[in-house]
Amino acid sequence: MSVLPVRPEPHRRLRSPAQPSESLRLSLLGGWSLHEDGEEIAVSSNGQRLLAFLALHGRTQRDVAAGVLWPDSDDQSALANLRTTLWRLRRRVQGAVISTQHEVELAPRMTVDVDGLVAAGRHLLHQECADSPADCAQIGRDLAAHEPLLPGWYDDWVLAERERLQQLQVHALEVAAERLVQSRELASALEIAQAATLVEPFRETAHCAVVKVLLQQANPAQxxxxxxxxxxxxxxxxxxxxxxxxxxxxxxVLRHR
Incomplete structure (x- = not known):
């Protein structure tokens, strides 16, 4: 089974002891939300799109971000929209974004739930992963629990990232199921393989994993x-x-029946 190539993780600045704690939590899986110290913060639609874009792409040139987020505007208008959005974000929530004359990125105090999905997926795909079967199963369950990226958003850059994350998620689940089969943890392997089919119902390799486990369990009818x-x-x-x-x-099995 080939390993899905994944995009390098977004750039994150190192945090010094003098910087604020990670009190800002941006959620993109299952829907957009922003919380500061547990309290939800309302943000304009343009602000939501900017924060989501930076969370998924990391540090970005200002003109690139403006062009992607306002594709129907000319360059100057798009940059003006970006400046306005940044100004409104700073008024709404302090310390969410760092911007320079040429670049813009999320501040270090911002944590993003997508990073957890990517970390879990890459961990399971690591060929030298030495987790116990119980740990492998639990990581798989946690990974399977992640919801799709920004459902209801149809921007091209969102669709591309949603597909990338979904492929990482389901491929990691397949690998986890195979490792559990090798450890003869067939009940957990079946659970994880079935979770992969829910993430991507049309992916045949996930359904192959389910069938293989059921046959090894001596459940041909299932x-x-x-x-x-x-x-x-x-x-x-x-x-x-x-x-x-x-x-x-x-x-x-069919021939025998």
């Missing part, structure tokens, strides 16, 4: 039922059939 549900899903939604590889997994 394996066939899972295969048939996936077969119907593909036919109904995409008009295609499962691959030969997945069919070969269940063919001996």
């Amino acid at each position: 394996a066939i039922r899972h295969y048939q549900r996936y077969e119907r899903l593909l036919s109904r939604e995409l008009g295609i059939e499962p691959s030969d590889h997945l069919r070969e997994l269940v063919r001996p």
